[in-house]
Amino acid sequence: MLSVLRHASRARSLHPVSIARTTVGRAPVTPFIRTLITKRYTEAHELIAFDDATKLGTVYITDYAQSSLGDVVFVELAKVGETVEQGDNIGAVESVKAASDIYAPVSGTVKEINEELNSQPGLLNKSPENDGWLCKIELSDPSQVESLMTEEKYVEHCKS
Known part of the structure; x- marks a missing residue:
């Protein structure tokens, strides 16, 4: 599961268009913004x-x-x-x-x-x-x- 999330976060940072298409199983992964x-x-x-x-x-x-x-x-x-x-x-x-x-x-x-x-x-x-x-x-x-x-x-x- 963690490797899927890690992969999904890398995919989002490399390909902004893929944000909406990223899923884990059937559930879409919601992008997050890191704040300090x-x-x-x-x-x-x-x-x-x-x-x-x-x-x-x-x-x-x-x-x-x-x-x-x-x-x-x-x-x-x-x-x-x-x-x-x-x-x-x-x-x-x-x-x-x-x-x-x-x-x-x-x-x-x-x-x-x-x-x-x-x-x-x-x-x-x-x-x-x-x-x-x-x-x-x-x-x-x-x-x-x-x-x-x-x-x-x-x-x-x-x-x-």
Whole structure:
């Protein structure tokens, strides 16, 4: 089975016309596109997951940030369509302990915000690096992602 799939993927890469005709047994093989998701961190405890296929970066606060804030009670985010520069304020998070600004980890245009946070700000506590995403930014300069911290460097940063 694996050799058939390997053969089918080679055939697709060599002959684009054969994509629709590639089958395994009677079932057609659906072509897939490989994308690379790169996660990087800022010193201000934001995380961006950049998808190189869509050029979109999904912005989160880190688990470390949410645990430092305590129970989140309010989230304010940038507007869809707003153009931001790396380091610009793109919102704020208020908790029972404190308020904290959110900064753009990269430059680009805000394409989507997580509307669920309006009615469920606690998503930032329950799932800060998954369901509690803040916004999606279409990057104007994808190389900015590489200037941010890797997970290993971020962990070291949090320990200091």
